Amino acid sequence: MKILLIMDPGIPVPPMLYGGHERLVYLFAEEYHRLGHEVTLLAGPDSYCNGTTITFGTNDLERSNATKNKEIVSVWKYLHHNKKSFDLVHNFGRLIYLLPILNGNLKKLMTYGRPVSRKGIKLFTTLPNRNLLFTACSNYCVSTGNVAGSWNTVYNAIDFSRYEVNDVLNFNMPLMFLGRLDKIKGVHTAIEVAKATGNNLILAGNVSHTSDNLAYFKTLIEPQIDGEQIRYVGPLNDLQKNNYLRQSKALLFPIEWDEPFGLVMIEAMACGTPVIAFKRGSVPEVVQEGVNGFVVQDKAGMVKKTSELAKIDRLRCRQNxxxxxxxxxxxxxxxxLVNG
Structure with missing residues (x-):
């Protein structure tokens, strides 16, 4: 099968550090190629895969709307000229990219990893369309957009072969927080849990440059980083992420929003490291109670479960x-889905 994968510019595919969706697109491009399909990747500058790569647009997350509109036109032109060259278009980018092929025989998968614009779905499904399937990364995420069209839940993924499991729990292992150091990610709660339980805590991830989140980090988080009990190790590449996660007793995931998936949860599990997470968004779908972690309602529940981590079989956590x-x-x- 000849497959075209599309991803918005902004961050290259694969990303060097931050870029969960870009990493997913790369993984699927590589897996489709490994399975013998002819793969073409349409993505931002500096992208690559083991098939053919066509680049467009600009790698700048703060690029203007005018620039984004030019990117839409670039994709439209490419699809118009090459639509007969593919059997499947798997789009991880903007829904509007599919407009030129919406009513064609070409099979189309539109995949969402973020809350979905219902307005966009309603508009597109009123237009003549064929062979269009929508997927989202969790039942929760599907629920945000399932107002029209054909929907399926297909979870996010990682390449487990790239993660080393540590099946031994040591009392002196630290807890870990991994993700953007934003308020909605609950970094402050992770610190409070570590202090309440007497555990060390590794903080890893990038500091947001938006004014509110930068102020949050500077005023509430940075003053508590002492280099001993609370350590900040910065953004991590895949190798560093693997090393830190496997040496942690648990990943804390105290989110304050309904996160559609949270790749870091399965990255931790791949290392045998259980997840203690707030019951928001997709968490109850990803974390299986007592198998690969615990789902809790609040900080008090998170504090309590840090003393029950010995109940988790770390090897079974990984296998599950x-x-x-x-x-x-x-x-x-x-x-x-596309092969019926």
């Missing part, structure tokens, strides 16, 4: 997550 979220499993689910 791999059977559900490995890229081979998820890529097969996508292909099954």
């Amino acid at each position: 997550a791999e059977s559900r979220f490995d890229v081979k499993v998820i890529a097969s689910e996508y292909l099954s």
